[in-house]
Amino acid sequence: MLEQRIEQHFIDSADLKYQAAQVLSKPIAAAVSAVLASVTSGGKVLACGNGGSAADAQHFAAEFVGRFERERPELGAIALTTDSSIITAIANDYSYEQIFSKQVRALGQSGDVLLAITTSGSSPNVLAAIQAAHERDMTVVALTGKGGGKMGQALRETDVHICVPHDRTARIQEVHLLAIHCICDGVDAQLLGDSESKE
Numbered sequence: 001m002l003e004q005r006i007e008q009h010f011i012d013s014a015d016l017k018y019q020a021a022q023v024l025s026k027p028i029a030a031a032v033s034a035v036l037a038s039v040t041s042g043g044k045v046l047a048c049g050n051g052g053s054a055a056d057a058q059h060f061a062a063e064f065v066g067r068f069e070r071e072r073p074e075l076g077a078i079a080l081t082t083d084s085s086i087i088t089a090i091a092n093d094y095s096y097e098q099i100f101s102k103q104v105r106a107l108g109q110s111g112d113v114l115l116a117i118t119t120s121g122s123s124p125n126v127l128a129a130i131q132a133a134h135e136r137d138m139t140v141v142a143l144t145g146k147g148g149g150k151m152g153q154a155l156r157e158t159d160v161h162i163c164v165p166h167d168r169t170a171r172i173q174e175v176h177l178l179a180i181h182c183i184c185d186g187v188d189a190q191l192l193g194d195s196e197s198k199e
């Protein structure tokens with residue numbers, strides 16, 4: 001029955017979130033520190049991902065540049081998924097694999113953070129962006145799942161890996177969005193002090 005199927009999605013999503021809370025609170029806190037260190041010293045966050053993760057990259061940038069739940073000074077973030085002219089030109093003239101890495105080389109500066117979002121951990125354009133970020137002396141915060149895929153080999157010790165302990169793309173994405181909100185809330189709490197949100 002359709003209703004039961006829908007209910008099961010809610011139960012599975014909630015179960016994973018309970019489990020993941022323990023595993024992910026430490027790396028998410030590390031991501032808050034990395035992002036905060038960057039933006040408080042004039043840096044910014046470049047965010048990338050494919051499909052649903054492209055939407056997550058944009059969601060994060062909107063909350064960083066605009067606001068999350070509380071008023072605060074604007075914070076620098078750019079989603080590398082939004083400029084169709086840049087993306088189509090790079091994909092057409094070079095390859096789809098380079099759509100993010102060339103933007104990272106163009107925009108990234110030492111001290112910036114790359115937020116790399118991939119449920120499989122293995123999307124070639126996201127991995128190429130990570131390599132470009134390292135060339136620019138940026139820290140990487142990676143949101144993955146499925147055991148991390150190729151992310152383990154791509155990251156440095158100073159990077160942060162938030163790997164959702166699940167194999168289903170949709171479930172992983174649901175936790176990625178929660179992690180993104182935790183990062184936004186953590187940054188606000190560090191900047192403005194603890195406060196319970198009412199929104």
Ligand SMILES: O=C(CO)[C@@H](O)[C@H](O)[C@H](O)[C@H](O)COP(=O)(O)O
Pocket residue numbers: 050051052053117118119120121122123126169170173
């Ligand atoms: O949102 C979904 C599935 O829930 C899809 O659009 C999904 O994001 C796409 O298939 C992506 O290309 C998957 O890439 P990745 O997460 O493995 O890097």
Ligand SMILES: [Zn+2]
Pocket residue numbers: 052170173
């Ligand atoms: Zn999706």
